Amino acid sequence: MRRNKKERQALLTATINENPFVTDEELAEKFKVSVQTIRLDRLELSIPELRERIKTVAEKRFEDEVRSLPLDEVIGEIIDIELDQSAISIFDVKEEHVFKRNQIARGHHLFAQANSLAVAVINDELALTAKANIQFKRSVKLNERVVAKARVSKIDENIGRTFVEVTSYVNNELVFTGDFEMYRSKTN
Amino acid sequence: MRRNKKERQALLTATINENPFVTDEELAEKFKVSVQTIRLDRLELSIPELRERIKTVAEKRFEDEVRSLPLDEVIGEIIDIELDQSAISIFDVKEEHVFKRNQIARGHHLFAQANSLAVAVINDELALTAKANIQFKRSVKLNERVVAKARVSKIDENIGRTFVEVTSYVNNELVFTGDFEMYRSKTN
DNA sequence: CTACTCTTAGTACCTAGTCATAAGATCTCG
DNA sequence: CGAGATCTTATGACTAGGTACTAAGAGTAG
Numbered sequence: 132m133r134r135n136k137k138e139r140q141a142l143l144t145a146t147i148n149e150n151p152f153v154t155d156e157e158l159a160e161k162f163k164v165s166v167q168t169i170r171l172d173r174l175e176l177s178i179p180e181l182r183e184r185i186k187t188v189a190e191k192r193f194e195d196e197v198r199s200l201p202l203d204e205v206i207g208e209i210i211d212i213e214l215d216q217s218a219i220s221i222f223d224v225k226e227e228h229v230f231k232r233n234q235i236a237r238g239h240h241l242f243a244q245a246n247s248l249a250v251a252v253i254n255d256e257l258a259l260t261a262k263a264n265i266q267f268k269r270s271v272k273l274n275e276r277v278v279a280k281a282r283v284s285k286i287d288e289n290i291g292r293t294f295v296e297v298t299s300y301v302n303n304e305l306v307f308t309g310d311f312e313m314y315r316s317k318t319n
Numbered sequence: 320m321r322r323n324k325k326e327r328q329a330l331l332t333a334t335i336n337e338n339p340f341v342t343d344e345e346l347a348e349k350f351k352v353s354v355q356t357i358r359l360d361r362l363e364l365s366i367p368e369l370r371e372r373i374k375t376v377a378e379k380r381f382e383d384e385v386r387s388l389p390l391d392e393v394i395g396e397i398i399d400i401e402l403d404q405s406a407i408s409i410f411d412v413k414e415e416h417v418f419k420r421n422q423i424a425r426g427h428h429l430f431a432q433a434n435s436l437a438v439a440v441i442n443d444e445l446a447l448t449a450k451a452n453i454q455f456k457r458s459v460k461l462n463e464r465v466v467a468k469a470r471v472s473k474i475d476e477n478i479g480r481t482f483v484e485v486t487s488y489v490n491n492e493l494v495f496t497g498d499f500e501m502y503r504s505k506t507n
Numbered sequence: 508c509t510a511c512t513c514t515t516a517g518t519a520c521c522t523a524g525t526c527a528t529a530a531g532a533t534c535t536c537g
Numbered sequence: 538c539g540a541g542a543t544c545t546t547a548t549g550a551c552t553a554g555g556t557a558c559t560a561a562g563a564g565t566a567g
Contacts, residue, residue, distance in 0.1 A: 135513095136512090165514070165515050166515090167517095168514055171513085174556095180554070182370065182523095182554070185374055186373055189376035191380060192380030193376065232444065233445060237434075238434050239427060239431035242434065243430070246425075246426050246427045259423065259458055260426035262455065263453045264451075265451045265452075265453070266449070266451075267450070324544070342522090343523075344523085353546050355548095356546070362525095368523070370554095
């Protein structure tokens with residue numbers, strides 16, 4: 132395992148990259164050099180210490196979590212709402228929403244925006260989607276901003292259903308339409 | 320901010336849970352008690368020290384890095400697939416997928432599972448959803464396992480469309496159906 | 508042989524703790 | 538009101554996994 136400096140440093144980078152949880156002591160053993168040498172190497176390669184490495188990994192996870200949590204609330208940001216009437220939300224298409232191959236947004240994100248807007252517009256504790264009829268008019272690309280508009284078209288108190296039409300646009304160009312039949316509780 | 324022990328410990332747990340990157344010193348300041356008190360609290364509540372907390376967060380990220388890649392591709396786990404024929408995926412409903420109020424899964428997750436399965440079953444580089452007609456037959460609850468089955472019903476080479484029917488079940492009980500009209504590129 | 512790089516060693520210091528002990532502060536109950 | 542229990546704070550010794558700096562020996566090239 133004893134190699135020259137260059138080789139060792141290359142391997143060191145690779146090793147730490149693969150497993151950032153490795154200590155200097157373990158690395159020293161692996162490469163049969165002293166701990167100090169490892170530290171000099173890290174210094175030269177500007178690789179931070181174990182704790183810093185772990186911290187950045189943890190922080191990244193945390194960031195991701197924050198991004199994935201709004202997936203639990205409303206997809207997109209509601210910018211206007213009149214209960215039982217209409218609502219508007221915007222949704223910015225980021226890396227994590229598109230197919231890597233062609234940068235086109237996955238359909239379920241557009242659906243999610245529209246569906247959660249349909250849920251939000253209903254003035255009720257409990258609103259669930261019963262049926263939906265949707266059309267993807269044109270594909271949405273990375274970094275585009277989707278504006279979804281929901282309009283309540285009919286409220287049928289008898290069968291406890293509310294009908295919501297959602298249309299989504301990118302730069303005033305229609306990209307998605309959906310007719311949602313929403314179930315609403317009669318508990319209020 | 321000075322409270323009795325019970326209150327403080329409850330808040331402490333919540334605070335650390337929300338932001339595991341907080342040190343004992345910061346917590347001491349926040350609750351206007353000494354660092355030692357915070358340490359006794361952590362001991363009683365068996366909350367590990369900062370570095371251990373950060374480490375477990377980082378380790379989790381590392382573990383599900385492998386899992387999160389397919390998760391970004393397909394919602395749910397594909398357990399069987401025959402391209403251009405049929406496919407099956409399972410999706411376990413967790414905390415983050417349900418409405419807090421009633422523990423019912425948000426519709427867009429069921430849609431996402433079905434939609435991404437419809438995308439996956441198509442033997443093509445580029446498959447996009449053009450239209451979909453969906454019905455939520457009964458609500459799905461927390462911790463239920465949804466099995467989605469996709470079946471390709473028709474391939475129209477002329478207009479470049481593939482029709483996929485997806486049915487989702489919980490314990491053999493139908494919870495969701497969807498008819499997807501998928502756009503497929505003619506490039507291959 | 509000298510000059511240079513590379514490697515190793517050692518010391519002081521740091522953070523964010525643990526563990527144990529002791530003592531002061533508060534509360535509770537008889 | 539006072540004694541005992543509980544809670545809080547302080548102190549000291551020790552830990553991992555480092556940084557920063559100085560110093561010295563080994564190996565090699567010119």
